[in-house]
Amino acid sequence: MDENIVKRFIFIAIFLFAPVAMLNATIVVLNGLTHENQVQPGETYRGVIEVQNTGNAEKGVRVYIRDYWFSYSGESRHDPGGTLERSNANWINYNPELLNLGAGEKATIDFEVQVPENDSLTGTYWSVIMVEGITKPDTTRKTGVTINTAIRYAVQIITNIGNSGTRDIQFLGLDVARQNENNILDVFIENTGERLLRPELALELFDEAGNSAGIVKADARKVYPGTSVEISIDLEGIKPGKYTGVLVADCDEDHVFGTNVSFELM
Numbered sequence: 575m576d577e578n579i580v581k582r583f584i585f586i587a588i589f590l591f592a593p594v595a596m597l598n599a600t601i602v603v604l605n606g607l608t609h610e611n612q613v614q615p616g617e618t619y620r621g622v623i624e625v626q627n628t629g630n631a632e633k634g635v636r637v638y639i640r641d642y643w644f645s646y647s648g649e650s651r652h653d654p655g656g657t658l659e660r661s662n663a664n665w666i667n668y669n670p671e672l673l674n675l676g677a678g679e680k681a682t683i684d685f686e687v688q689v690p691e692n693d694s695l696t697g698t699y700w701s702v703i704m705v706e707g708i709t710k711p712d713t714t715r716k717t718g719v720t721i722n723t724a725i726r727y728a729v730q731i732i733t734n735i736g737n738s739g740t741r742d743i744q745f746l747g748l749d750v751a752r753q754n755e756n757n758i759l760d761v762f763i764e765n766t767g768e769r770l771l772r773p774e775l776a777l778e779l780f781d782e783a784g785n786s787a788g789i790v791k792a793d794a795r796k797v798y799p800g801t802s803v804e805i806s807i808d809l810e811g812i813k814p815g816k817y818t819g820v821l822v823a824d825c826d827e828d829h830v831f832g833t834n835v836s837f838e839l840m
């Protein structure tokens with residue numbers, strides 16, 4: 575073999591948590607990337623993940639399970655299933671682990687969640703079933719760099735134990751930034767409870783004279799226990815100046831959290 579010939583394969587893994595309509599890929603998940611159920615200890619429930627090969631050639635699919643953790647800093651991890659304290663990966667059986675789909679062909683991945691009969695279980699447990707299109711290396715090239723893209727869907731399997739689990743969040747801080755020539759207030763929130771929360775933020779602002787400068791809101795974000803997120807509030811239309819405000823995170827009608835804030839817009 576010519577020692578001057580160098581062949582390298584670069585695999586770029588793209589983890590997908592976005593709607594499939596936005597994707598340009600041959601393997602797609604058809605029925606959503608979140609499966610959430612409320613059950614009791616000792617119960618079993620089942621579900622399916624629907625996939626399709628939208629390409630023009632046969633495509634392989636690999637299925638496996640991982641834990642999922644993320645931070646407001648942008649860090650995220652997909653550790654082996656069962657790593658996290660609140661992982662439900664060991665409760666999940668799924669089939670098949672490998673599929674071969676012809677052009678346009680659809681298939682289902684069946685999964686079953688067997689919740690242990692343990693009265694100490696409380697709150698939310700979760701993991702992700704990874705659905706990965708298998709990309710075969712291009713062996714026809716003799717030189718250069720070949721870039722292959724592996725599309726991986728992370729389908730979240732969420733198990734809520736009844737209505738149990740504490741609901742609590744902590745405001746970690748905030749930062750004023752600029753985005754598309756508008757001021758943005760970035761709020762950092764951690765779920766310090768035991769239950770999955772979807773806080774919806776609302777901020778009422780007051781100027782230096784104490785007059786209301788308006789109420790601005792941000793869409794709800796999913797936050798698992800022990801994870802944190804950055805939620806951005808668009809301050810478009812708010813004039814430069816010093817402001818105080820009341821920031822409210824509404825998780826549901828019985829769980830609303832608030833804090834006082836102050837900042838200056840330039």
